[in-house]
Amino acid sequence: MSVPPLTVTAPQLKPPHRYIAIEGPIGVGKTTLATLLAERWSMRTLFERPQDNPFLERFYRDTTRHALATQLSFALQRTAQAAEAAGIVASGTPLMADFVTQKSELFARLTLSDDEFQLYKDIAGRLHASGPAPDLVIYLQASPEVLFSRIQKRALPMELQISDAYLRALCDAYNEFFYHYDATPLLTVNAEHLNPLASDEDLALLLERIDSMRGRKEFFVKGVSA
Template identity: 75%
Template sequence: MNAPPLTVTAPHLRPPVRYIAIEGPIGVGKTSLVQRLAERWSMHGVYERPQDNPFLERFYRDTTRFALPTQLHFALQRAHQVQEVATFHSAGTPLIADFMTQKNDVFARLTLPEDEWQLYRALSARIDAQGPDPELVVYLQASPEVLFSRIQKRAVPMELQISDAYLRALCDAYNEFFYHYDRAPVLTVNAEHLNPLESDADLALLIERMESMRGRKEFFVKGTSL
């Protein structure tokens, strides 16, 4: 009797880990990258869906007035998304997300005055659900100037109201968050000259670094060996 043929999956078509999170400030290309990687590796994509937050457009117009309801809505949304992530993760389904549920406080701490921050923390603690940590985080970095240019180019009406000061503060907050973050390996990627969304060669470079990562924190700048 002849043995049945072996089915072999090409290694480069398998994700390096079962749960990947792509992170970074607005305009850096998180969602588009998740879509490309999810398709390549047949992973289940989980997306932030900021368009579902009814306060977000008003927040960009008047940050002080609408910061608290915006952040509380995101906290509720994250609680549901944590359940989605936990369900698929426990079933062994490979996942890739364009956000981390653990980074809620980055935005809240950046935008809320102290008294509202304390209220937010108290309320969010009541609804916060602990989900699995990513097994790999890819943190996409770009300067505020590059992000502003990309936001202008894609021309989403409510995003055009984002101020330069807010964008700079957001970049600083992300850098501070990932400087201290140690719950998962983090590959920090300079996304200013790397275009994995439109360049297959750049996508291949990024995937190679993701697959070969061995340390807890590594940095990737195209054209260097950091």
């Protein structure tokens, strides 16, 4: 009698949370990390689509002139994505995102004049783009110098137009935003010397920190225990 071959399957890796969002400034690696973790935990992904914003390239060339149109376009996009996130979470499907909807105001406050910002808030406030709150937000943090180097390395034509002054202001805005952020549990990760995509050791360190997180706000720097 023939014996059927033994099929060995790897145990399913269960995500530590139902809904995780990864955030950080351009070039920090949030989408790359979100993709890696989503694949590991078999999570649905919901990513920003900057390529769908028809004003973004013009914004990087002339920030002042095109800021309002750019931010309103993103606000509309995030309204649709907030509704999509609500549907995914309601279905019980684990979700990984590379943004939080609250970031819309961060960029608007950074780039708009006072009267334009008030107009933006009036319009955005009617869109109801909050969506479900993540169970965990991971904020990837890096210096402007590191981000600039990574942007230059990946050499996307639109991103190469980003000025040093804008990048520095963006980093300051992110740090200020997440310093006061208390909407969800927050893990701030220094991403300058952490490369979970290329290093299994780095990935293991990050996964351990995510799994062991018990406080409302924690900070993780590779090589530093807290």
